[in-house]
Amino acid sequence: MSPTPRWNVRRLPDAEGRVFLVTGGNAGIGYFVAEQLASTGATVVLGSRSSVRAEVALASIRARVPGARAKAVRLDLADLSSLRTTVDSLADLLADPPGVEHLDAVVLNAGIALDDPPRGETGDGHELMFGTNHLGHFVLTHWLLPLLAAAPAGRVVTTGSFAAKSERLDLDDLQSREDYRPQRAYGRSKLAQMYFGLELDRRLRAAGSTVVSVVVHPGGALDSLTPSRPPVHVRTTGARLGAAPAALLVQGKDAGAWPAVRAVLDPAVGGGQLWGPRVFGLRGEPRRETVWDHLADRAVATRLWDASRDLTGVDPA
Template sequence: MEIRKVKGMKIIITGANSGIGYEAAKFLARHGAHIVLAVRSEEKGRYAVQSIEKEHQGASVSTMKLDLSDLASVKRFSDAYQERFDQLGILINNAGVMAPPYQKTKDGFELQFGANHLGHFALTGQLLPLLKATPSARVVTLSSIAHRGASIDFNNLDGSKGYNKMKFYGQSKLANLLFAKELDNRLKKAEINVISLACHPGIASTNLFKLGGERMQSFLKTLLQAFFQSPEMGVLPTLYAATEPTLKGGEYIGPDGRGNRKGNPHIEVPAKEVYNEATMKKLWDVSEELTGVVYDFS
């Protein structure tokens, strides 16, 4: 896989203390980037930093606290990052929660839509000035094959009219995909030298299945390891989206195997009905209204 030069580049990866995010941090740190692990648990973040530094002596890695289910935490993180750094080469919106029991964020959003989509929407918007100030910056947002068959129920975003955990997970991952595409459209329209891409890992054996308060049964973990790909393979679409020099923005990267569940990264084309312009615009407007974050494309 060809990679563009990342040595010395500042990179933020959300949820980077484990799974896909951790594997991405290891790879990019090994190639000389400075990685900020944006994590909810500072203790787990410090452990991840130590593990990366132990494996790659001289790696430039640090951790900062970020709780995507709390917009105040998102604001504190973005403010603190901009006080420390004046550039941001790649933002990888990786963190996610999958299929928890019905819960709300600190701001009253349904947890999956709030953390997976709205938190990243707010984070990206608040960091946009640094992205614009960095030549050829990228935003990479992780979606999922769970977006297939999903829809955005604008009349029940908070789950108060009924909640199905997998349906709402699919909704949040569709929102990630539509956000990535709409962001790229708006960046291109404004002629800003930043590109936005989406990707997904297929089905990788990571601890995503532990999130939401329910630990994955040991037999399920064994099943995942037997039939689906490792985090080391699952991270490849993320790395491809972040580093492949020929990408123009707006692409969706996933594994090339059957059902896109596993394999090597390639450009994947979503079903025709996925990129609905009216839905993308409405999602953007609703996201700005709910988060209070308005993007500056000037």
């Protein structure tokens, strides 16, 4: 038996014929996940709230990846009632041309971060970051699972955050009504996503599903260290020079995409695993990490799942 080849972030395996959805694929880390996956020959669908920004991102991907099979679908994670229609539109998109009736992987990447108060809410009355980053993906996954189950080896890849490592959920105040602090609310919303990704895999295994769920995080990923992709992202010379010392500890968003890309493509990546950058969890090539102690608390994961189900009216697994 030949040895498994070493993973090379710059020489990705061929994925022609496979189909991937990247939420928030029009900007930031999501854009680079989409660009890198498109280079494998796969069909990549960008989920975006803005059709204009999605078209700009598609044009950039096609310019960098000649012959890229890239599409877009409108996705608003803050509007839970719209997500079933989004998945119906995705199914129609995949069926044109006829023959594709499955989704090989979804990267749950989209997210919003509020730098300053005040606390905001979605149209459904949920705190904006928790409602979008976590509950939106919770509901989206519910509607996507039939498409994922129709694939030979469907995958759900949830993008968390290194910021979640120092956070803990307040299960009695998931919506931050009692004590709202923007940075903490963001970290907790990403932590909730990570709990969801791990608990989803446990429930899929219990149900005998062929779909697996993997959790990743990008480490420290800065705009100032990210290569330009005008007009999606433009890095000035001043920003590049000013950020040079930080490159010893963190990286750009192109490298921040590597754990998610590996989780989508590498058959050696298994369900229920956590992947992040190799160097202190902040920068470098992707590697498997030990699941953080607080993320391994199944009682918290179960309570969060039950609360999410009650808040949304769906149960993904």
